Every structure is written in C-alpha cells, then in structure tokens.
Amino acid sequence: MRQRSLIAITAALAAGALTLTACGSRDDDGGGSDSGNGGGGTTVVIGVDAPLTGDLSALGLGIKNSADLAAKTANKEKTVEGITFKVEALDDQGQPSVGQQNATKFVANDKVLGVVGPLNSSVGESMQKVFDTAKLVEVSPANTNPALTQGVDWQTKKVRPYKSYFRTATTDAIQGPFAAQYVYNDSKKRKVFVIDDKKTYGAGLAATFTEEFKKLGGKVVGTEHINPDTKDFNAVATKVKNSGADVVYYGGEYPQAGPLSKQIKAAGAKIPLVGGDGIYSADFIKLAGASGNGDLATSVGAPVEELPSAKEFVANYKAAGYKEAYEAYGGYSYDSAWAIIEAVKKVVEANDGKLPSDARAKVVDAMQNVSFDGVTGKVSFDEFGDATNKQLTVYAVENGAWGSVKSGTFTG
C-alpha cells in the first residue's frame, strides 16, 4: 500500500501548494543604495518597501528609484542641516507576509525614521500595526484601499485605525467612482461586466466602481472573480462576450489584466477594458499586445509629465541614470520620501539642529502638519492621513502607449 499512500501525500501536497503559489522565496534584495555624501553628521535611513522582483517589479523599482532620488536631492541641497539621508530598500514580492517581515526589520534598525511604501494595499494592511506599535511613520505612494486610513467601516463611519500611516495616493473610494463617471458620461457605456481578483485592492476598486455605475443608471450584466495564479481566462472571456456588455471593468493589476484584455478581445468582444492605477503600466501594454488599444485606466493625480512642478523631477530622474522607468508612482514616491524629509527637518529644527531621542514619535506628529509643493502638486495630509490632493486622470492606450485623456477631481 505504500504507493497509494504516497499518491495521497503528494495529492495533499499539491493541493496545499496550490494555495501557496507565489510564495517561492526569492533573493532578499536587502542591499540599500548609497545615496551619496554631503550633509555629514547623523545618518537617517528612509526605508523603502516595494515589490522589487516578480510580476510587479516594474512599479516597485520605480518607487525605489524615486525615493532614492529624493534622498540624494536632500543631501545635495543640504535640506536638513547635519543630516544625511540614506535609502534602504527591501523587497516584499507583493506578499503581505514578506511585507510584515520587512516592517519588523525596519523597526529593528533605529536609524530608520520613516518608510516609503508599499505598493500593494494588502501588503500595507499587514505592515500598519508593526509600524504603529513602533511609532514609525509610513507613507505609501500607491495604497488606494480606503480602509487603510478610514477603517474597515469607512462607508458608514470613518475611524482612523493607525496614526503613523499616511499616503500620497488617492483612495479607491474616489478612483472607482471617478472611473464610473467617465465610462458612463464620457464613453457613454451602459452595460458593464465587472471582474476582480479578490485581493484587497482589486475587490475594493470593483465594488466602488459598481456602486457608482449603478447609481448613474448603468447596468451590471455580469460579475466574475478570477484566479490571479492562472493565465487562462478564456472561460471568463467567453462569458463576457455572451453577456452583451459594452465595457469591462477590471479591479486588479496588470499581470492578469494584460492577458485578460487580450483573451476577451480574442473571444470576439471588441470592447474596452477599464481598470485602476494597478493596470496603468507599460507592462500592461506589453502583455495585452495590439488588443490593448482603446483600453482605459484611471490613475491618481495629474499626469506627471504635464505638471510644471514635475519637470524638474523628470529631468533629475533622467540625469541620475536609473535603469528602470519611474512608472506610475514615481512622483508620489518622491513626494512620500520628501514628506519624510520635511518631517525630519521640522523635528530637527525644533530640537536645536539635533535629532531628539524619541525622533520616531516626533516625526509621526510632524508628518500630520507637513505641507509643501511636491512633484504631484501640493502635498499635505488630512485627519485620516490621506492626501488632500484628490486629483485623478483617465489614461487610454493609443498606438501602444498610455496617453492622458481627462484629468479631474471626483466631487461625489
């Protein structure tokens, strides 16, 4: 009977492994990058947590480089007298469990006075408590799930769960409805098929989109939740085609959105796929191929390239010679890092040019009142830690590149 039980064991193993898919350990890209000299005196480390390897690494590396650029700029301009900023990046692989380990590592390093990141809302969720207990400030350039700042019951009663958590990105509570209004009013679509990947970010975005789209008078002709571990969405694509939808809304990220868009069009439904900032990446176009043309994405803020305040950032980024593009969150990451620098500056100036012993807690308090003109416009935070800048932009794929179509603020 040994063989039979061996099969049983392996079958169980296989089933277990299916649920753990992407947990293969990757190398720990722990090496921080040296942010140049200057400033002298005390070194303050700005942690960066983002997916530096794997599917989402394009966005993650953009975050890391942009935060690094902020630190270098601060050192060069001696923004904070006597303080040298240094960026240390950890790779979370887009996994909440890894993110939490990274958070613990940052907390253990007492030179770390603030952390930029993470990219994924689900990772952010796992890190918040660790940082809050240690009174270490965290500024995310990309987390858009409303619950992170306004509590799980944000629709009815807003309660800020963690005092140390801030973000420069707009929330899905605004992004989903903004997309719904564009699709309904500007694209004149009436029948939507809503798909999400069941993750914190994707499901949240799909829900806020659906609510607003229905309110406007649109019809949801089908919903579907995909399994982000597979690349075969043909069964879903066939359902979309036969539903008679004239637009697809996808809450999720580009590694799935690209193939999904391609397979929906291949199935014969020539309708645009609309998504959030998670699909606003050059890699989406690479994965979707020619069928990506006409697809739409909303992303937080105005297009960095068109903002006068961002010209300097774009030029400096180029001059610094980073290998990877700054991608969707570059400007926000720079602003996140700069917010930490500003907060540190306030704390140091209030303490006669030296770091106080309880610097972390003081930085958290100072962050609440930070206000400066950043890459993406005016950067400051409301009582929940959300960005006060609530601008969004719709982008469309045209001839193999994202182009901005409409910018605006969602007013409810």
Add this chain to the structure above:
Amino acid sequence: MNELPQQLVNGLLLGSMYGLIAIGYTMVYGIVQLINFAHGEIFMTGAFGALTVYVYILPDGTSMLIALPLMLLGAMVVSVAVAVGAERFAYRPLRGAPRLAPLITAIGLSLALQQAVWAWYPEAKSARTFPQIDGGPFHIGSVTLQTGDIFLFVAAPVSMAILGFFVMRTRTGRGMQATAQDPDTAKLMGVNTDRIIVVAFALGAVFAAVGAVANGLKYGQIDFKMGFILGLKAFTAAVLGGIGNIYGAMIGGVVLGVAETLATAYIADIPGLDKFGSQSWSDVWAFILLILVLLFRPQGLLGERVADRA
C-alpha cells in the same frame, strides 16, 4: 447565444495542455514510481528554449512557418537536456533510497530551476512576450479559434498517436512496458533498464516541450513561474486519469480542463451557488471532482490496479 460549444472548446484546449504535461508525470511514475515534481519546470525551460531560438538565434522577422519547427526543436533540446540531466544527477544516485528522498529532491530541483531561469535568463524577472502566429481568428459556427489554439489542437492528438505507436510497436517501447511491469525481471530478460528510464524522462520532456510551445503561442507570454501551477494541475490530471497510464494522462487532462471551464461558466447559474461560481472557485470544483473520482475509482479513470507491487 449558446456559449456551450465555445466553453467546451476552451476546456478542451486547456485540458490538452494539461494532458501534454501530464504525460511526463505518468511515464516517469509508471517506470520508476517517482513523482517528478520538477516536470513543471522542465516544461518552463522548454518554453524559454523556444524563445531563445526565436529571439537570439533566428534573424529578426523570420516567418513563423520556418521558425515554428525550429522553436519546437529548441524547446525539445532544452527540455530533454534538463530532464536527462535531472535524472542523471538528481534522481539516479537516489534510486535505492526511500521514496520520499527523491520526492523532496524533485521539489528542491523545481525551485532551483525556477530561480535559475529567474536569475540568469535575460529579462526573465517579469513575463516575456512570446511570438505569435499571424492570422485568424477562425469562426466555426459559434466557436472562435485563434491560430495558437489550432497548433494545440493539431499537436496534442498527433503527439499522442506517435507516443502510442512508440510504446506499443517499437523495441524500446516494449522495453518500457516490461520495465514498468517488473524492473528486475526485465533486467534479467536483457532490457537495459537504466537506458529505459532515461528514455522515459526524455519522452516526457519532449511532450512538455510541445506543450510549452503551444502555451507560448496560446497566451503570448511566458515567465519563470509558469510551470508551477500548470505542473500541479498536470500532476492532478495524471492522477485523475490513472497515474502510469499514458492515455489516462491525456483523458485526465481533458476532463480536468473541461471541468474547470464549465465550473467557471455555469456553476454561478445554479440557484444558491452564485457565490461559488467564479473562476477563482474553479480549482475547488476541479479538486472536488478529483476526490470523487478517487473515492470510487482509486486507480483513476483508466488506471490499473497497482496495489500488488507495493
């Protein structure tokens, strides 16, 4: 509009893919009773082998008509080399060891191969695009087929037929059957079992390579993790069809693929089950099917009783 024909075709295609990979699991298991968990990665390296031929060896703009056979060849060379190397250096030294030792080795090898491709293949840290065959889509009634699908539809049955012929008619094939039945007696009868085992690994790898090219053509992208989930599904298909039986692997694959697709398409329409009908639940339904089959036919759909060898 009736979507059943299209969904059946979707399932059949997905299942053929599972089947092509499952053959490697089932052949190796049939002969050495080893579950080669690195087989999914043999499939993955095959896909990168084909990509290498297209991107780095052939001149730019080579017609797919010429490129495709060469890519298939490249995929096979890489897959077979990896499989035979794995057999020689990872599994053969453990031939007399307890069963769990080679199993753990296989899992380790699987991770090592993934990481090797991730680390050393150019730009393999995110998905790489795979060349496509121009033309299409083709419409047959209410069914839409892409060019990549046609390759899979042709390749799967043709390679099955060749394999059937090989195992039943050739001397090596009969040697494989003999070794599967009783390795010691086969050795006494003059069968070189070491060679037969290598052939089994190599043949499994050839099928994985065909599947890999089909996968690239169908989805237009490959990545270093692609073999993991597909490998697990293919292993499931092999068990479903009756592990050790080559036709069972293909049948198991098709049943699994169709089951997953139909679960995605129709479960949500059953009153009361609308929460469990999306694609994210299709794996659950597929495994429920697997458990049901194994409850009533522990040897799998086409499997033979293997208890007498335990």
